[in-house]
Amino acid sequence: MSTAPTQPFTSDVTLTVNGRKRTLTAAHHWTLLHLLREALDLTGTKSGCDRGECGSCTVLLDALPVYSCQVLALQAGGKEVVTIEGVASGPGLHPIQEAFINEDAAQCGFCTPGFIMSAYALLRREPSPTEADVRAALSGNLCRCNAYGRIIQGVLAAAKAMREGAS
Amino acid sequence: MIPFEYVRPDSISGAVSLLLEDPEGTSLIAGGTDILSEVKDGLKRPRRLVALDGLAELRSLDVGNGSTRLGAGLTLAELSTNPRLERGYPILTQAARSVATPQVRNVATLGGNLCQRPRCWYYRDRLFPCYKKGGSVCYGATGHNRYLAILGGGPSFMVHPSDMAPALIAVDARLEAFGPNGFRTMPLEDFFDHGQSRPLQEHVLGSGELVTAIFLPSPPPDTRSVYLKARERADHDFALASVAASITLAGGVVAKANVILGGVAPTPYRARLAEAAIVGRPVDKLDLQEAARLAVSEARPLEFNRYKVSLTANLVGQALQSLLTQLKGGTSHADRL
Ligand SMILES: Cc1cc2nc3c(=O)[nH]c(=O)nc-3n(C[C@H](O)[C@H](O)[C@H](O)COP(=O)(O)OP(=O)(O)OC[C@H]3O[C@@H](n4cnc5c(N)ncnc54)[C@H](O)[C@@H]3O)c2cc1C
Ligand code: FES
Numbered sequence: 001m002s003t004a005p006t007q008p009f010t011s012d013v014t015l016t017v018n019g020r021k022r023t024l025t026a027a028h029h030w031t032l033l034h035l036l037r038e039a040l041d042l043t044g045t046k047s048g049c050d051r052g053e054c055g056s057c058t059v060l061l062d063a064l065p066v067y068s069c070q071v072l073a074l075q076a077g078g079k080e081v082v083t084i085e086g087v088a089s090g091p092g093l094h095p096i097q098e099a100f101i102n103e104d105a106a107q108c109g110f111c112t113p114g115f116i117m118s119a120y121a122l123l124r125r126e127p128s129p130t131e132a133d134v135r136a137a138l139s140g141n142l143c144r145c146n147a148y149g150r151i152i153q154g155v156l157a158a159a160k161a162m163r164e165g166a167s
Numbered sequence: 168m169i170p171f172e173y174v175r176p177d178s179i180s181g182a183v184s185l186l187l188e189d190p191e192g193t194s195l196i197a198g199g200t201d202i203l204s205e206v207k208d209g210l211k212r213p214r215r216l217v218a219l220d221g222l223a224e225l226r227s228l229d230v231g232n233g234s235t236r237l238g239a240g241l242t243l244a245e246l247s248t249n250p251r252l253e254r255g256y257p258i259l260t261q262a263a264r265s266v267a268t269p270q271v272r273n274v275a276t277l278g279g280n281l282c283q284r285p286r287c288w289y290y291r292d293r294l295f296p297c298y299k300k301g302g303s304v305c306y307g308a309t310g311h312n313r314y315l316a317i318l319g320g321g322p323s324f325m326v327h328p329s330d331m332a333p334a335l336i337a338v339d340a341r342l343e344a345f346g347p348n349g350f351r352t353m354p355l356e357d358f359f360d361h362g363q364s365r366p367l368q369e370h371v372l373g374s375g376e377l378v379t380a381i382f383l384p385s386p387p388p389d390t391r392s393v394y395l396k397a398r399e400r401a402d403h404d405f406a407l408a409s410v411a412a413s414i415t416l417a418g419g420v421v422a423k424a425n426v427i428l429g430g431v432a433p434t435p436y437r438a439r440l441a442e443a444a445i446v447g448r449p450v451d452k453l454d455l456q457e458a459a460r461l462a463v464s465e466a467r468p469l470e471f472n473r474y475k476v477s478l479t480a481n482l483v484g485q486a487l488q489s490l491l492t493q494l495k496g497g498t499s500h501a502d503r504l
């Protein structure tokens with residue numbers, strides 16, 4: 001085992017976060033989760049396990065859901081990141097957020113941003129998902145309060161609302 | 168996480184040079200889904216991480232009629248969703264889809280999946296100086312060994328965590344590595360080694376070497392393959408036991424069989440006795456129960472993992488049954504490439 005350097009290495013990194021290009025100086029050992037929460041104050045993305053096991057840190061990286069605790073900030077350089085703060089386009093909420101409220105799809109709410117990001121990625125790809133599709137897409141997110149039934153209902157309701165809104 | 172330097176070479180030769188500069192203090196990072204947890208947990212303290220994700224050389228996927236090449240940098244999600252791969256080698260898409268979660272599969276690479284470190288909780292706990300960290304004891308041998316090896320254990324009783332490895336071995340994959348002496352290839356089966364000489368890795372790569380690709384031969388006509396995985400939850404989980412099986416028929420007789428077990432031994436385990444019980448037999452006279460029994464006949468379970476013996480045997484029986492059902496109808500994978 002080697003000894004760690006005392007002065008952290010840093011580099012400039014440019015990435016697009018919620019549609020806005022950002023350039024900042026990141027320590028090499030920062031995760032994307034750390035950059036979002038600590039450097040950009042985007043605290044909607046939660047840190048649960050910090051080991052890729054709970055899904056509360058889920059964000060989209062080039063349109064794919066990933067665990068931001070398991071991606072280095074520098075690995076996200078040049079890429080497009082969407083966080084929970086970026087899902088609603090206007091002043092109101094996104095239909096998935098509306099549906100989570102209407103369906104009462106949260107208890108403590110800590111897992112909610114991660115679930116919404118996984119659902120958001122699914123509905124961009126598949127506007128008419130089956131319940132099985134929803135379960136598969138959300139399988140990388142844990143809810144300690146066990147709100148799963150309502151979360152799944154929420155996503156199906158959001159899909160329906162979005163289809164009706166689009167037609 | 169302790170600080171390190173993150174370096175992005177622009178070629179595999181550049182990566183090799185960086186590895187050779189400071190072999191002790193350097194680790195490769197592909198997707199990062201395993202190595203970053205190791206660094207966070209204090210199991211590794213690299214001075215430098217060398218990134219592979221920018222290397223186009225590792226990103227190709229060529230499914231052809233002669234042979235198929237899968238770059239080591241392809242993600243498991245890319246492997247899961249490739250229609251040509253699914254037609255030619257459904258066992259590989261089955262295995263890729265069974266790994267972890269969508270978020271992990273979107274980042275985790277094929278090369279990283281094959282080179283990932285053990286998931287044994289003694290290994291993952293910094294406080295246990297176990298064999299796999301360079302110590303002299305496998306705490307799992309007498310400790311909480313519910314998830315550990317029933318076959319081929321000792322000195323470490325870890326189980327190899329990869330789902331891709333058994334599935335790839337079952338379709339006779341070869342691994343390509345690149346290092347200071349250029350390229351070399353080997354049967355993927357020979358890549359794995361929990362040998363006494365190098366306890367800090369589970370493969371045979373030497374200093375400065377990295378995995379660049381996997382080559383797959385075209386499946387012979389009348390070949391079928393399947394990957395079955397038993398786990399505690401329907402998602403997220405590593406295999407309690409898994410079976411990757413393939414059978415090739417010639418004139419109604421089993422000409423070739425691969426039965427590879429995952430999650431039960433320190434490296435992917437070839438169930439030779441089960442294979443021998445099938446090969447050379449007419450397909451309508453196979454004794455699947457006997458083959459399943461033979462697959463685990465050399466098992467030496469530990470105190471808390473005896474359940475894995477029958478679990479594995481049942482899984483082998485199911486896998487072979489599924490191959491026979493497939494063989495009774497439909498076209499072979501080779502015809503569908
Ligand atoms: C919640 C969770 C569940 C999981 N469940 C499963 C499961 O069910 N089945 C399963 O198979 N896996 C499972 N995994 C493990 C996962 O598949 C691996 O972490 C992943 O495949 C590693 O790929 P990576 O690209 O992220 O590798 P990295 O983390 O970047 O690297 C892993 C290791 O491989 C080395 N490495 C990477 N690429 C190369 C290369 N080209 N040549 C040489 N060395 C290299 C690195 O130095 C490092 O030691 C799970 C992981 C998590 C977090
Ligand atoms: S905080 Fe990233 S998966 Fe739990």
Ligand code: FES
Pocket residue numbers: 105106107108109110111112142143144145146147
């Ligand atoms: S609502 Fe509490 S963890 Fe899901």
